[in-house]
Amino acid sequence: MSKPSYVYVSYIRSTPEKVWQAITDREISKQYWGRSNRSDWKVGSSWEHQRVDGSNITDIVGQVVETRPPHHLVISWATPSDANDPGRVSRVSFDIEPQSAGIVRLTVTHSELEPGSQMERGITWGWPLVLASLKSFLETGEGLPIPKIKEAQQSK
Amino acid sequence: MTGPNFVYVSYIRTTPEKLWQALTQSAFTRQYWFGHAVESDWKPGSAIRFFAAGKCDVQGEVLASDPYRRLAYSWRVDFDEALRNEEPSRVSFDLEPVGPEVKLTVIHDQFGAGSKVYPGISNGWPMVLASLKSLLETGEPLAATSEAALCAARQRSLDLARATAA
Numbered sequence: 001m002s003k004p005s006y007v008y009v010s011y012i013r014s015t016p017e018k019v020w021q022a023i024t025d026r027e028i029s030k031q032y033w034g035r036s037n038r039s040d041w042k043v044g045s046s047w048e049h050q051r052v053d054g055s056n057i058t059d060i061v062g063q064v065v066e067t068r069p070p071h072h073l074v075i076s077w078a079t080p081s082d083a084n085d086p087g088r089v090s091r092v093s094f095d096i097e098p099q100s101a102g103i104v105r106l107t108v109t110h111s112e113l114e115p116g117s118q119m120e121r122g123i124t125w126g127w128p129l130v131l132a133s134l135k136s137f138l139e140t141g142e143g144l145p146i147p148k149i150k151e152a153q154q155s156k
Numbered sequence: 157m158t159g160p161n162f163v164y165v166s167y168i169r170t171t172p173e174k175l176w177q178a179l180t181q182s183a184f185t186r187q188y189w190f191g192h193a194v195e196s197d198w199k200p201g202s203a204i205r206f207f208a209a210g211k212c213d214v215q216g217e218v219l220a221s222d223p224y225r226r227l228a229y230s231w232r233v234d235f236d237e238a239l240r241n242e243e244p245s246r247v248s249f250d251l252e253p254v255g256p257e258v259k260l261t262v263i264h265d266q267f268g269a270g271s272k273v274y275p276g277i278s279n280g281w282p283m284v285l286a287s288l289k290s291l292l293e294t295g296e297p298l299a300a301t302s303e304a305a306l307c308a309a310r311q312r313s314l315d316l317a318r319a320t321a322a
Contacts, residue, residue, distance in 0.1 A: 008220055009282040010282065011282060011283055011287070011298055011300065012286070012296060013290060013294075013296075045163075078309055079229070089175035093281055099300055101298075101299035102299070103298055103299070103300050111188055126239060127169060128165035128166060128167065130290070132166050132167035132168070132257075133167070135286070135289065135290075136169060136289075136293055139293060139294050140168075140169075140293050140294055144167055144169070145255060145256070148255055149167075149254055149255055149257070152254060152255060153254070
């Protein structure tokens with residue numbers, strides 16, 4: 001039985017270079033994701049998804065699997081405690097394609113998810129929030145208040 | 157046997173009132189929905205027509221209308237013979253205020269197995285909803301969903317429908 005994939009397509013008024021930078025730059029990713037993406041982005045290198053509240057806690061880790069800047073990036077994805085369990089390591093692909101008239105199509109595919117897992121539930125809720133924030137950030141200069149939104153949802 | 161469902165969640169920096177307006181008034185829909193004007197009084201049971209460039213592309217009936225919170229209507233594609241014969245599907249919009257944002261959940265479901273309409277809508281919705289978000293947040297929709305892009309959009313839906321044939 002194959003594992004489910006989650007796919008989210010977004011259209012953003014920006015350039016592939018700016019979208020790539022927003023995803024991979026440690027300072028820029030902080031501004032709309034509420035986390036910093038840290039890596040040298042070479043194939044085989046590790047990457048970390050780190051909190052920006054001063055705790056330096058890393059929520060997600062993985063490796064860079066494929067890279068073809070600024071159009072294609074594939075990373076593996078797991079919590080630090082699951083990183084050595086292949087059954088719990090999933091995969092995220094970012095495909096950044098120019099469309100007509102200054103628009104980029106960003107397709108995020110999160111695959112190899114464990115069906116019914118907390119991770120699957122978490123990313124299904126999280127990706128639309130992060131990608132809406134990315135779009136707002138690139139188009140208006142301001143992302144969404146992700147930590148506040150997460151808190152509001154969790155207190156329901 | 158039932159067909160696939162399309163689900164899309166977005167967060168838009170706007171108010172539920174403005175988002176509702178944008179979903180139900182032609183002054184807005186024309187800008188982000190391939191030039192489509194929409195005719196309806198939005199009361200449950202009332203008819204809906206989406207039309208552009210002199211042609212009615214989609215017809216439906218209002219199934220639920222709870223202003224600024226939930227809107228649902230049936231969806232029958234009208235612009236092509238083959239697609240017209242399919243049973244109507246259903247679109248619902250749920251609007252939920254989340255801090256300074258509105259969380260918009262769009263569900264397009266009730267497709268039969270092998271639906272020819274489904275591939276077109278699952279390709280089209282992300283474009284239309286991205287353009288709606290850009291319009292409400294920046295004042296400008298995406299050029300790719302203007303009326304000028306309508307013919308290409310209809311053709312894409314037809315090409316995707318044919319690719320699912322037999």
